[in-house]
Amino acid sequence: MSAMTGTGSASYDPAAAEAGRGRGRGRDRGRGLRLSGMNWLVWRQHRAAYWTLLAAAAVTVAVLVHQRQQMITYLDGYGYPHLTSGWEDKFDQQPLNAAAGLLGLLPVVIGVLLGPPLLAGDLESGTAKLVNAQSVSRVRWLVTKLGMTALVVVVCATAVSAAFTWWWSPVKSTSYVLTWAEAGGFDNSGPVPVALTLLTVFGGVAIGMLLRRTLLAMVVTLGFAVALQVVWSYVRTSLGNVVTVTSHNGVGENTQPSLPDNAYVLDEAYLTASGDLIGWGSCAEATEKAREACLDKAQVVGWSVDYIPFSQMASMQWLGASILLALTAGIAAFVILWGRKRLV
Known part of the structure; x- marks a missing residue:
């Protein structure tokens, strides 16, 4: 009881x-x-x-x-x-x-x-x-x-x-x-x-x-x-509904695509010239020079970001x-x- x-x-x-x-x-x-x-x-x-x-x-x-x-x-x-x-x-x-x-x-x-x-x-x-x-x-x-x-x-x-x-x-x-x-x-x-x-x-x-x-x-x-x-x-x-935006301005500072205010980011990845995506940690090299070489070898041209807008x-x-x-x-x-x- x-x-x-x-x-x-x-x-x-x-x-x-x-x-x-x-x-x-x-x-x-x-x-x-x-x-x-x-x-x-x-x-x-x-x-x-x-x-x-x-x-x-x-x-x-x-x-x-x-x-x-x-x-x-x-x-x-x-x-x-x-x-x-x-x-x-x-x-x-x-x-x-x-x-x-x-x-x-x-x-x-x-x-x-x-x-x-x-x-x-x-x-x-x-x-x-x-x-x-x-x-x-x-x-x-x-x-x-x-x-x-x-x-x-x-x-x-x-x-x-x-x-x-x-x-x-x-x-x-x-x-x-x-x-x-x-x-x-x-x-x-x-x-x-x-x-x-x-x-x-x-x-x-x-x-x-x-x-x-x-x-x-x-x-x-x-x-x-x-x-x-x-x-x-x-x-x-x-x-x-996941929204995907991309940029083709490289991966340096201020190169990521702009997102709506308070957007919830699900995933970020590097975008290659062929349109493929690779994990942003795949070129986490010890030195900046080695990182740049890795990015060039993979032909990275920008970012791909998946997010959900706050309006949803x-x-x-x-x-x-x-x-x-x-x-x-x-x-x-x-x-x-x-x-x-x-x-x-």
């Missing part, structure tokens, strides 16, 4: 559930919408986890908003929003970089603590058998659990992502603080953190359902979450989030179909 989710057979007392429905109906008449029935039951069972997540999100948002105001106070001295040169000299990057590093861990932490106990706790304690003996179908029970958990996760992740994006936005167009195509910026802004967190949580739910042991499922979910982050780090840059960031994030959400929907469908016949 997970202390965080409050799993236990007492939570599924049919009399308590009916009383909850009655209270909900009575209050609905005088005070508006209230949870009742299965919704009330699921919230009651996992209220500790849900409230903890909501409270942590509220505190995080407050901290991010405060840090944003601190940054704006500094940037105002340099003419924000039209920043003048020199603002980077005394700009403190540490708060934004530290926040990006910590927020990048949240999908893993939330997935491990919230996902596995959702079903594994009920299966381990025998609560699922009690639910199965009631009039409510397994599908409705599973859908309610997944739906309410997804709602809480989406609300919290969206709020934190919006606050971080707002904080970062004044300096987002420069790579001085965070590189937009790397984890610190890309995975903590826009829709990506919401999709990553949902996929990790639902993956944990499926693992807990299959293993039926909460602690074991949490350990396996940790491995799943780390593996997901590693795979995602390779997928991230493949979401963009939003489309890359939505494409990546769509893929992650599609995987999440697939896992949710698997949990419902499997649980419909084999849960108990």
